[in-house]
Amino acid sequence: MPKAYAYVRWSTAEQGEEGRDSHDRQTTPLQAFTEATGVPVVETVIDKGISAFRGANARFGQLKGLLDRIENGEIERGDYIIVESIDRLTRQKLTDSVDLIQSILKKGVRLHTVFDNKTYSYDDPTRDLETLILVGVIAKRAHEESDTKSKRLKSAWVKKRDAAESSVIGKRCPYGFEYDEKAKTFVIVEEEAAEIRHIFRLLKHVGVLECIKTINQYSKRRWTRTSVLHLINNRSPIGALRLQRRKENGGRELDRYVPGYFPKIVEESDFDAVIAAMKTRSTGQGKGRRTKHHFNIFRNAIQCHEHKCGMIFNLQKISGKYYAYLVCANRAERVCECNNRIRFDLVFGTFLAFIEQLNQNRYVDERTDKKREDFTWFSQDQYKQMDTVNDAFSRFFSVRDTSAPKEEIRARKALLSTEKNTLEMLEASLAQFDGLIPKTFIKRVADTEARITDLESEIQKLEGALAIESESIKITTTKDIIELYETEDGRLKLNTFIVSRGITFAVGWNKETNRVHLTAKLKDDEKTSLSIAYGFHYTEPLSPFGIADLSHVIK
Template sequence: MTQPAWIYARFSSMEQSKGHSLERQLTEGRALIERMGWEHSPNRELADEGKSAYTGGNRSEGSLLFDFEQKAREGLFHNGAVLAVENLDRLTRQGYEQAVDLLRLLTTNGVTVATWHDNQIYEAGKRIDMMKVMSIILKAELAREESEKKSIRIRASWSKKIEDAQNGDKRAMTKTLLAWLKRDDETLLMSVIPERAAVVNEIYDWYISGRGLPWIVQRLNVRKEPSWAIGARNKGQGWNTAYLHKILTNRAVLGEFEPMSRPRAALHEVTKGIVIPDYFPKIVSAEKFNQVQQLRAQRSSWGGQATKTMNNLMSGLAKCATCGGNMYFESQQKAGRTTGHKSRLDGRPLTYLAKTDRSYYRCNSARRGHTCTNKTRIRYEMLEGAILDCMFDLAMKDTTFKPSDAEAKLNLSIGEIQRSITLKQDQIKQGSDNLLEFFSKSLAQRVAQLEAGLEADEAQLATLTKQLEIERGALRPEEDSSLLLAARNALNSEDKEDRYLARVQTHQSLTRLIDQMYCNSRGETNITLNNSDVQIHIAPDGRTSLLVHEGPDGEREWNPDHEAAE
């Protein structure tokens, strides 16, 4: 019976994908299988691209070799199989222990391992003789030492390049650059590819205008915008939402460079904790980038059919005053659709063409028969109209909204953290000086605790600083008011696309302007606004009234009609 054979090919860095390493390994593997008379299939060609055998990345979860090992452990190859590989160091470069253990794992579970570079076959179910074991040990240790030396050289080289970049060197570190940059081969300086930078800004502008990632992907692919994927295999796959996500969140568009590293056997890269500003040419303004980040956070709760059509402008805002849970948007009929019902007189089936939309807000907990007792339904169309009329009226009054105090609060928090960092640094220096004069175990522990606290403070400072940048780039209340007024006429446009974009823009503005919105069991809705002393009360019949309540020190005394508190 002919044994089925698998080919395993691998290379360590994505830089090598530009060469012919992968195709060469696969070609030579096919030739070996044909020469030996084993059974070949393209489905049994395993290629781990950009997986290091020195760090063990090619044997970590998510790699093809990991899956093959798991199948061997589960006994799927007991009837016989072959794994063809160029050299054993394609499987592992972590030393002779790993090499011998992996080889024994495979051969004892029905897998014959064949290496075509040195013409060795390690047959399944047979003991590996001593001479082969010694050869494996020698080759594995040489491969590990070679990788160790190479790793040390690469780390030293990268450390020097990063240090130079921190000191103002703007030369490209590698040939692989951000997709919108190119490198001068003589000076190694980077410059912008104008047409690609224009596409990046177009993606940002589309997202800010209300477009979702799937729409942007479709638009780019329909107009045949060339993909920026690296490698012949990926070139024809077009744009995808995962890549757009990277573009919309990568601070490199602002010119920032954050060196990353991948710890041994780790699946993902981690930051080195260094940020170098103005290293790359900047292609997106800070205001545009921060506005996108705010919108991404705002849209994180989007989902379901309602947000695809944006029928529910208060999605994520409306809460039940009894339990505090979300209000459920329930659509019962759509204008223009044929609706069926039975005659009240004789029960005959009747149909009619619906002239208006009919939707309701209900407490989701009460709807599901859970713990909430608020079973009141509020007509959505009435509520939307009342809220929009009120918000449009307020938007035309320049004094309704106050400047946001979020920036001031963040500045205050940053100041406190900076003072804490300075204090800890002084205490660490004093403690270290004292340890040089006399050693104390308790003092050493105290210094270690201070260092841990300092690290936590620095991490929090970085987080707050980024939040401050986003807040500074956020729209001001008066800008949101202007956007509301600009979108007003298009909310009921006959053009489906114009109507959707207007409703997305209105939803985004309402989300930023409205602080709280509660619907109670009497059918009333109470709304508090951000950075404003105005509260909106909407009666069950849609009549609105404005409340302005301030305490003696400027604090708000009015709270939503939260029945749970009563």
């Protein structure tokens, strides 16, 4: 016995709401069909809020599942597909609509429309022409109606989109803002904006997943990877409105951004810095296990002096107190039997001593050889080495010279301007063609567009990297470093500074003398290095710097 399958569809979510008639209008006649034919309706398939204008329902809606079941024979020859009218199935162009309906009928499945009580099938070959004409006329009319509606909506949207350049086009707004009815403008919701600012501070140093773990400990909303990436893609934190346009296949794509539509929550420099940092992490740079609360400020910047391999940060609890260690990665993996397992406090103290001596060297009046003769820590050759290393640490003491990267950005912007002018001239020439456009001309336009895209990407990356490197850390004494280390944000800043400046450390420990040897190098200048050896009182290694150890932080 044949069976019937009803297909119900409405285009917008609102049409399916309670009180609207889309559902009832399409399902009420089903009982009458069964009474008239004796064929039971065994299933009703519903596509909610899916358009048939460009065939979305047939590509990924519930209709696709129905068509697949017809194709594989689950819905058999002689069964019925019941719809209110042809336009419930398709509103595509005539040829596409006819192809879809033919794909149903050719399998021997009948199509019944309750609106005009007609049944279409291949049972009677003499009615093929009539079926084709009727289906074609109805499908053509449905497509033209949808096309007219689409053009009207598009025209209205274009006007609304253009209005966004000078006025508010809707009261809905992203997280961090609300619409002030009295002032007729958007204002910042400080509680929400504080979360967004914290997200951008974290993303300069850590990945998205690490970021949301921290934020969700206190946030008003539940942040996810998708919501954080959406925050970046829509650019609302820097005040931009993201406008989209509908593609031919029914999807959406970026139209343009309207700057200044919302008030700014973060600055463009911070926004670009985050994008640059995320791209750096996505290329595989900056790998390595992060420690709890980011205690290891030397992550990706320290290695075993003997084996030239990384150092692993370990925590050990003894008598209720946590002790941190840096361990040679080869030793940890049983590749070697070296004794390079150094208490983190000792390495941190040596780092403080290193910075202290660099700082004192810096403030020798005018850094003259005459003044330096009064100091006995280093030889004159070592002082020259120190100057180079000290430049790498200049962010601790002064504003870094950013003229070189700025000049590189200016050069690329000049190239970008030239390419854009070239594209404008090519497009003007394109408008003059009458007939077939030469392939060489099309290739030239495509190549120019590709170069523009590449240059824009390079400029964004350079500006973001410059923003990260230009981020200031106000330090005048070792006490400032200790205070930074006492906060998680401060530890992240210290680690980012060291890594972004290309500074690496090699560390070793003489157990007999209890002295730590620390050598600083620059990745782009391996010939330049500076070493320091420092001895400690093991129970209170940081007492020369005003604290006993780091147990008040690492716990």
